[in-house]
């Protein structure tokens with residue numbers, strides 16, 4: 177018997193339909209959209225959906241057999257009283273919807289990336305959720321990926337020696353797809369970012385609102401370094417004194433290099449192979465169920481989403497100032513991106 181009632185606000189691609197587009201990416205574990213993740217996950221039932229578009233709601237009903245459908249998400253919150261709410265609208269209304277859900281008394285919010293348009297909005301979302309005792313998780317779902325979790329546990333056991341740095345090759349923008357990388361870096365670094373510097377692909381990219389692509393470095397408070405290289409389709413290396421993990425091809429292939437303890441000879445192995453692989457989105461939903469049961473923090477709290485946004489803003493700022501190092505947190509909270 178499921179214990180928690182879940183609802184989706186924003187029944188579009190990431191809320192409901194995105195898996196339809198992924199037939200050519202067999203390396204992905206599904207479900208990726210939020211609604212099917214609730215359907216698959218243990219400990220939760222999908223009970224309602226809200227969207228401005230009636231067509232989108234009809235599609236949601238057909239796909240997921242959910243009949244509590246609303247064009248006004250506030251009415252849905254008041255009538256259905258969901259425990260967990262996914263916020264998968266566009267970025268423009270993310271802050272408003274997250275704060276309204278917290279004020280309506282939900283227990284947990286699972287919001288897609290990026291967290292918000294501005295740092296000030298992100299601050300307000302985190303504070304509102306904290307004041308209402310609501311778990312606020314960012315849907316940077318790689319932080320729950322069973323494969324990446326096994327890499328993290330291995331690093332923390334010391335299997336690749338002293339952990340020093342992370343390198344990501346990716347062609348996506350800092351304020352878009354890289355939100356996932358930055359949330360993952362934060363989890364592996366296990367410390368907040370201290371400063372960044374960056375070089376964008378062009379002055380136009382740094383001046384514009386979209387597709388902020390380029391190269392950057394992040395120093396975390398504990399000395400761990402993160403490097404963002406522009407190119408490829410997401411390869412990440414996690415590097416230690418005595419080995420490294422390579423996560424290739426959008427984390428479809430994992431390889432570990434380490435040393436035999438006695439001889440110090442290098443060993444290369446395929447790693448890891450969880451016995452029961454789940455999609456990271458499903459793992460995230462089940463993680464939030466566990467957080468609610470145990471009163472614990474999610475693996476990607478709102479603070480990680482805010483830091484991802486802040487790093488993107490700071491990398492752009494660094495480029496604008498000719499490659500200057502930018503200390504975090506940034507004083508000007510009005511900064512951000514006018515996207516979506």
Ligand SMILES: NC(=O)c1ccc[n+]([C@@H]2O[C@H](COP(=O)([O-])OP(=O)(O)OC[C@H]3O[C@@H](n4cnc5c(N)ncnc54)[C@H](O)[C@@H]3O)[C@@H](O)[C@H]2O)c1
Pocket residue numbers: 185186187188189190191226227228229232247249264265266267269288289290315316516
């Ligand atoms: N985590 C990921 O991997 C991932 C992947 C794709 C998109 N995203 C993010 O998801 C967000 C949504 O993108 P999308 O491609 O799903 O967009 P979309 O347009 O397909 O879906 C957004 C839906 O929100 C609805 N909506 C807007 N305002 C609303 C409101 N006030 N109340 C109820 N519904 C409302 C729209 O009608 C629409 O159906 C974006 O911010 C994007 O960055 C994340």
